[in-house]
Amino acid sequence: MPKRVRPLLLIGLAWLLPQAALADSQDTGAANPDRLETLLYQDCGSCHGMTLRGGLGPALPRDRMQTLSPEALTHIIRYGIPGTAMPGWAALLSEEEARWIAEHLQTDNRLKTLGD
Secondary structure: OOOOHHHHHHHHHHHHHHHHHHHHHHHHOOOOHHHHHHHHHHHHHHHHOOOOOOOOOOOOOHHHHOOOOHHHHHHHHHHOOOOOOOOOOOOOOOHHHHHHHHHHHHHOOOOOOOOO
């Protein structure tokens, strides 16, 4: 498989994987911390690294996440970053769920700094 196709395949897989996991929450819109933490470290981790140290996407250490407001991070999670590989997750995550992930990245993130 050409090297250029691999990142696109990974992005496609990262987009499809959480759909089944998120199907239950879409009915209620309620944030389930255990499920969202799993989503963050496994599904987001498919691009940002399982320990959030980076991969296809950049590292997400707590100190870097704290440079953005929770609202800005929530927006990025829900709508992505145009012109980059960061997709929007609004079709799969409610505002409340995206906000939970944003706040988790800023406060309870296992990766405090890249030096950890």
